[in-house]
Amino acid sequence: MNRIRFCRNCNTxxxxxxxxxxxxxTEINAPQKYSKDETVAYYRRKLKKEELNKS
Ligand SMILES: [Zn+2]
Numbered sequence: 001m002n003r004i005r006f007c008r009n010c011n012t013x014x015x016x017x018x019x020x021x022x023x024x025x026t027e028i029n030a031p032q033k034y035s036k037d038e039t040v041a042y043y044r045r046k047l048k049k050e051e052l053n054k055s
Contacts, residue, residue, distance in 0.1 A: 003028050013043040
């Protein structure tokens, strides 16, 4: 199961180990200041949708 990761460089959530936008190494621990679970859940749904649409 992939954990959601966070690019500190461009404030983007991703599932990749490196940011697809800037190549910066992402971190597992997303900063909590933006939200609590709400934003993370939103991005998780969004990313899941994008993953499904890839094929
Ligand atoms: Zn980035």
